[in-house]
Amino acid sequence: MKKYLLLLLIYIFWGFQLPAAYAERPVLILVYHSIAEYKGTGSKELYVTPENFEKQINYLRDNGFTLLTFDRWQDRKKVKKPIFLTFDDGYKNNENVYLIFKKLASPQFQPTGTLFVISDFIGRENRLTSTDLKRLAKSGYFSIQSHTATHVDLTKTKDFTHELRDSKEMIGRITGKPVIALSYPYGNFNEKVVEETKKYYSFGITTTPELFFEKGTKDELYYLPRIYIKYSTTLAEFARIVD
């Protein structure tokens, strides 16, 4: 009899503990820029080679991670090991992400990522075109979101309408999908920026290098932190970051 009572107690204990443990689990958002070989232009640390990137995605696949985009934000508590991969600036070389995702996708592993594009830069040299974005959005591997219209420092701009509203509308027209997340250029934001962002978006993404611990505080979804994956990040370091 005592044995059953003990089992019952264990069952009750776990029953109460599990949801709490889930709720406290931090959310991990990674930020990348170029996925390409570094050829000497721009900052090297903003590149990750396709070879390293593939190893990182392989690691996520082999270790049971679920890759999410912001339209599936509510799923973060339902899936195994949620992680958000984001790519800023809309570089043409993000096509490499598509190729690697396609290569590693399986019925058990559906890679997805968020491309934060600068709407006025679409189709410029080295940037994705609207045809590219349409195709990438349709592929099911990507959510295309906004990184403003001109990559302005939002704490200094006066033209929030163009940077936030026009950018959202233009990207939405290209992909035919909702634009709900904004990544702040240079990671710069203040109260005014958040107030303006709230008019058009459900999420504001910073580059504060932390994990996101949900506290239920006001506007916390407009201060989402992200961790940089750099050129110099080794696979061992990557494993430490995500685990």
Ligand SMILES: [Zn+2]
């Ligand atoms: Zn940027």
